[in-house]
Amino acid sequence: MKTIFITGASRGFGRLWxxxxxxxxxxxxxxxxxLTDLEGLKKQYKDRFLPLxxxxxxxxxxxxxxxxxLKYFxxxxxLINNAGYGLFGTVEETTEDQARAQMETNFFGLLWVTQAILPVMRAQKSGHIIQISSFLGLTTLPMLGLYNAxxxxxxxxxxxLASEVAHQNIKITLIEPNGYATDWAGASAVQTENGITDYQPVRDAFTTAGEDASTWGKPIATVQPVLELIDNPEPPLRLxxxxxxxxxxxxxxxxxLKEIHHWKDVSIKAHGH
Known part of the structure; x- marks a missing residue:
């Protein structure tokens, strides 16, 4: 039996896991x-479940x-850092408030939880931090610039962080999902104002691509992989x-890699010696 701390647990992946x-x-x-959506689980699982x-x-x-x-358990x-949401719209159309709010939740929120958990895991000399990232942390799609960032x-x-805590027996894993049929792109999403007509072809192409149901994963299919990841004594850095x-x-x-290799001579020349 393990003790797991998970954020964003009321819906989507968080609720399922x-x-x-x-x-x-x-x-x-x-x-x-x-916490309203978690009341049923508290009644069912009682002392093994702590909603906060x-x-x-x-x-x-x-x-x-x-x-x-920590006092309770x-x-x-x-730690499963799952809280986050999608901000949809072009980079130019994104307001300052929207940009800051996206980073506050998806990046700074994850950082604050990570920093709060690390002293616990260092004292234990063990732990596994699972960061819910995205495949859009490794590549990009238009209309999701701030989310990608x-x-x-x-x-x-x-x-x-993984390089800093490895000697403390603390493991780090980045889970990088593609789009799934949760409310990440629905009720949880935020849209920018689509006021610049020059971007309409980009918006249209993005919408058309999103209508292909085969590109959206089934959330239930992630359950067993997550459980296996948690139980693995040598988890990967990225999954x-x-x-x-x-x-x-x-x-x-x-x-x-192809582009890096193509420009290798210029890169080496730029070193100076």
């Missing part, structure tokens, strides 16, 4: 902005919430979820 972990006998601390209200963008509240969880084996930031932060993610990232990295 929380239920699966409880069903198999784990202890779960589940945080969400609104949390806005991950509030750093002080995040530290206090982690302390409550005495340990935290696994937030996940690229999560990737850089987490890869760095793509979905065939679209796999194909897109493989294609992107292949093109990137």
């Amino acid at each position: 929380t239920e699966a972990l409880l069903q198999r006998g784990d202890q779960v601390i589940a945080t969400a902005r609104n 209200q949390l806005d991950v963008t509030d750093r002080i509240a995040t530290i206090e919430t982690v302390n409550k969880a 005495g340990k935290i084996d696994v 937030s996940k690229f930031a999560v990737e850089g932060l987490s890869e760095t 793509l979820f979905g065939k679209v993610a796999y194909d897109a990232v493989e294609r992107s990295l292949t093109c990137r």
